[in-house]
Amino acid sequence: MGRAALLVLADGRFPAGGHAHSGGAEAAVRAGRVTGAASLEEFCRGRLHTSGLVSAGLAAAAALGIDPGELDVAADARTPSAALRVAGRRLGRQLTRAARAAWPSAELDDLARRFPKGAHQPVVLGVAARAAGLGADDAAYCCAYESVSGPATATVRLLSLDPFEATAVLARLAPEVDRVAGAAAEAGRRALDEGAGALPSGAAPWLEIGAEGHAAWGVRLFAS
């Protein structure tokens, strides 16, 4: 399968539950750290080079066929926030369901059996990419792009930001998404030889700190 399968997997309307998550944007908006297009762009840029790169590396490694169990442990260790581990597994479970319907495969069945509560979303995405006949670069692209498109879309709702401005942010970030996806795919290939320890582990302290505060709120628009 080719490019069209990638469009299906990367489509924001793919029913994997991503729309319910803001990627930390809701907490950043409430704290006044994101107030408009310029600060949204810096937020997305930071997220792309940290948790975006981590996710993309995990997805690339899973797309290359590295054991999802080993990668799930690596994803856990790279997600110190308990709230974000819960969110990542919930998203992983929904993605598993959607991907099994879209691209039935023994590997996805096995993943669902091994992780009834869900494996981390990027790991599932990599296995789904394999099932769809896609490669490590495709899986890395999906995660890298999702790491910025999620917060950008959420901020349109949170701040009533002009959707044209949010899309312009994504367009400006596109060259960096290319670089991050490339680096992540490279790291995935390195992990084939060196193990999951070779995968990126970039940290974003405000995302982690904000996530625990956000999870404690009584009322919120997004799940994370």
Added chain:
Amino acid sequence: MDGVTSGVRATARVRARADGRGGTALPVLAGEGPLALRRVRAHGAEARVMLVGAMSGPLGGDRLAVEAEAGAGARLHVGSAAATIALPGQAKDAARYDVRLTVGADAELRWLPEQLISAQGSELAVTTRADVAAGGRLVLREEQALGRAGERPGRLTSRLSVYAGGRALLEQELSCGPGAPGGWDGPAVLAGCRAVGQLVVVRPEFGESPVAARPLGESAALTPLPGPGVLVTALGADALRVRRVLDEALREFG
């Protein structure tokens, strides 16, 4: 290969063993070059060691390492006499500083050095790796101050890896300063904060009854790690504010 500009290479080592009389012996206590180790007064069964910087640094091109091991039954506390200041050197290369911590079963290691200050123009890569055997206990504090007072930060990459019973508990790399990947000072990463600190506590009982995650004020949070450990991450305008948050967590968990 350039004898003029290559920096200092030095490794300091400390190994602790239970002495069989309820205390802790230090069969290895060896500083090297700018890294000196001093044994200070014990605290009950716990042996205490101070890392004393015999010169400023690390400077560009330096390769410094510290290895600390608490063998089965030992209790070891390692502190430092002063903050470590990464400074620009004559060498063009970045400096490296590698910390390796090993904790045996029924052993305890408390690694509580002073801050690392990333001075303007410096370039340093720090790696800290802790391997804790099943049943071992670890308290690990890391604090980074980005620039001295009123100064722009240097380039700093700090990787922290903690393994418990052979399983990865925490793998994180913070990258900041000029030339770091984009957005490092933006609203997802540091947002202008000039100090960041982490406290990791590994204890076997955290595996059975995990501590609940909670925010600690506006700019810090406590979270259980995926295994027998907890992590406190704190951001602040300066190192003092971060230390205050970590000290409070240390009183609760340390």
